[in-house]
Amino acid sequence: MKRREFVRTAGGATAVAAAGAGATGTVAAQELQPVWPSAVTGANLGTYQDARGESEVTVQVGAGDSGLAFDATKLWVDPGTTITFEWTGNGGAHNVQNVEGPASLDSGDPVGEEGATYEYETSEEDVGITHYHCVPHTAVGMHAGLAVGEDIETESAGGGGNTGWPENIAHVGVPLHAHWVGIAAMLGISLTFVFTFYLLKYGESAHTGHGGSQ
Template sequence: MAIDDANASVSRRGFLKAGAGATAAVGATGTAAAQEGNESDGGGGGGGSETVALTGDNVYDPEELYIAPGTTVTFDWTSDGHNIIVDSKPGDSDWEGHEPIENEGFTHEHTFEVLGDYEYYCSPHQSLGMEAVIHVTEGGQNPNAGGGGGGPTLPDSAMTMGVATMAALVSTLALAFFFIKYGGDYEMPE
C-alpha cells in the first residue's frame, strides 16, 4: 500500500509528529498553569507587606511566616470569632496582638521592626491548633532552608504536571516504538 496525500496523516511519521506536538502542548500548558497558580511576592524584603488570614478552618494562613524588619503584616479575619494572643515575642518588641474577639471583615496591622520569633494563638480555637509564628529575620529568609540561597522551590502543582507530562511522553514513545517495530506498510500479495 503506497502512502499518498489521502492517507499521509496515518503514517508512522505523521503519528509521531502528532504525538510529539500533543505532548509538547500538554507540557507547556501544565507548566504555565503551575507558574500562574504559584505567584507570590516571596516574603519580606523590608518595608513590604504580608497578609495572614484568620480562616473558618480555625487556622492562621500561613501558620509560619518569614519577614524582614520593617514589614507590615495585615491580619485579615475571613471568618467569625477569632483573636490574636501573643504567646512569646522578643523582649523589646511592642506588638501586643489583638485580644478582642472579632468577626469577618475586620483587619489588624502591625509593622514588625525587632528581629526574633513572634508566637501567637487564637484563644477560642487554640485547642483546635490555631497557632502560628512570625519569624523576623535579616532579609526575611528562613535561615534553615539550606545554603546558597537555593533557587525557587517547585510547587506541588508543577511537580504533578511534570509527572503527568513525563507519563504522557513515555506512553507516546512506547506506542510509537510499537508501531515502528510491529506496524508497517505491508504490501498484500495479489
C-alpha cells in the first residue's frame, strides 16, 4: 500500500469511528433534568432521583458523611406524590424549609432525633421547581431542590450544553460501551498521527517496487 493510500485509509476509518462515537455520546447525553437553582446544584451530596410515576418517596435529612445533606438532593416527582422526609440523627438538628418556589415546605423547628419524619404531599399548586434548605446549616451547603410535574424548564443532563460526554454516567444512564467506543476512536486518531509521522519520515524510497536501487 502506498504511503498516501495508507494515510487516506487510516484517516477515513478514524473519522468514521469518531463520528460514530460522537453520535452515540450525543444520544446518550439527551436525558433531561430540571434546571436547578445554583444553590441546589452546588449543594452537599448532590444526588438526583427521578421519582415520577411513584406515589411515595423518602428523602433522608442529615445524609452524607457529615450528616449535612439531603438525599436525594435533587428530586423530581408528580403532583400527588407523598414525600416523607426522614431524619438520620446525624449532623445535629435539622429542619426542612422553603427558600424559593411554589411548594410550601416547612417542617417547623429543627430536630435531631433519628427516625423523626415530616410528610408533604405535592399538588398541582406545587408544579415547578422549589429550592429548600435546612435553616441551621444553610451556610454550609445543606440545600436541596424539588421539581414537581412536567411543566418545568429542563436541560440535558450535566448542563453546560451538549458535549456528548455526560458528567456522570451512573446518574444519566449512559451505557458503558458508548464510552469504550469513544476511547477507541481517540486511540485510533492517535495511532494515525504516529503512523503518518513514521511513514513520512521513514517511508518508501523512490525506487520501492522497481527492483531495489539502480
